Amino acid sequence: MSKTADYAWLDGKLVPWANATMHISTECVLRGENVFEGIRAYWNEEQQELFTFRHADHIARLRQGARIMRMAIPYSDAEIEAASLELIRACNYRETIHYRPVVYFAEGELTHYLPSEIRTGFFILAFAMPSKTVQETGVKSAISTWRRNSDLASPSRIKSGANYHNSRLAYIEARMNGMGPPVMLNAAGKVAEGPGACVMILRHGKLITPPVTADILESITRETLMELARNELGLEVVERDVDRSELYVADEAFFCGSGAEVLPMVSIDHYEIGDGTPGEVTRKLQGLYNDAVRGRLEKYRHWLTPVWRGNAVKDAAA
Ligand SMILES: Cc1ncc(COP(=O)(O)O)c(C=O)c1O
Known part of the structure; x- marks a missing residue:
């Protein structure tokens, strides 16, 4: 459509x-x-x-x-x-x-x-673009055979149309294999990101996410969730390289992005993540994110701009 x-x-x-x-x-x-x-x-x-x-x-x-x-x-x-x-x-x-x-x-x-x-x-x-119902159920992911665009060739920190040819290859391969959005590794073989979202995992109680030097887009949702995790859940958040095999033993894992929102992974390469359902911390972060973006958390209202009240104020002043 x-x-x-x-x-x-x-x-x-x-x-x-x-x-x-x-x-x-x-x-x-x-x-x-x-x-x-x-x-x-x-x-x-x-x-x-x-x-x-x-x-x-x-x-x-x-x-x-x-x-x-x-x-x-x-x-x-x-x-x-x-x-x-x-x-x-x-x-x-x-x-x-x-x-x-x-x-x-x-x-x-x-x-x-x-x-x-x-x-x-x-x-x-x-x-x-309504929030996706797949947020509830989560997605089955897989490691893509395509590598994420390298900073040496076509920097992933630029959100350029041309960079999405790389994303398209990865999405289509995953879809043909019957999988949800894949995880892409970078040229160094470490976890980079999804074709349209960043990746976070929970291991030993810590929220871990690849650093901005791992060939990722400098995601605003990633920043938002790191702040919410630290402030609201008291979690330790670590930005460091993530190995492919760490995904297989993660307690929880999810994609995050403006379009994807907080999208749980329930398996990766057919390894169940946790008990194969969206994890508890993932759910909490989803709830916090969904509240923050809709203006239900006063503390984070500075992230929001009202569209209609702004208009009313402007009309009144005219
Ligand atoms: C390749 C890629 N990585 C990460 C993200 C997440 O970025 P953001 O949270 O700023 O939307 C997106 C989504 O826009 C993306 O396309």
Whole structure:
């Protein structure tokens, strides 16, 4: 099923969905030359409010990726936030969504990067995306035969469209083998991440996750969960290399990401993890995360931006 919405935001303005098109000769279309973000906004039914989650942190990561790619983002942070809110409001979303700000190279050559030689454009997509029910049951994972993009070739810390060819290969292989999302190792043979999410395990009471130097995306959900685990569960959190065989003896394991949320692994390479059901700490972290992102934890409200109340305040001031 293809994703659709009433509007998209393209190069400075809202456009009806059908008009949100780009020429086939752009570098973005030809070679996947873009850097993007995947951000959720969560609907809180009691408060009748939609909250974007850690928008500013996502845009900081977008700028980091664009810097490495030498792409000049043609909008300020304030303009990107205003455009994101404008799009979400135009689509009248009062449900949980995923929105994607994307910076891209337009027509030019592979050697072009200066604003004087290639146009750098910007678009935003926003789709309804309810939390996945598989969060409850968990997924059966496997080690991919594909290695995660190396920092020596195509740094995984850049969330660029082109990096997702690597993810696609891994997803498809796992799917053909009847498995859920796989775990990818890096060139050194250590656990890197999933094709669209980071990996955490629980062993001997400690929450362990590969470091940002393990060829992973510097995940905002990973940061969020490390903070929640330390603050709310008093867990020791360790960022260190993780061996493949450690996954086989982990007490608990899960993927985490804006799209994936907290997704338990119940087996890996047919080894049951724990008792083969989502673990207790995983469940607790899921609960904390689900509360934090929906504005139910006052302490973490600074991560959220209200979409509709913000609008009401603006209207009142006008
Ligand atoms: C390859 C990859 N790793 C990790 C993540 C998790 O990152 P975040 O928590 O910032 O969404 C994602 C999801 O966006 C991803 O695509």
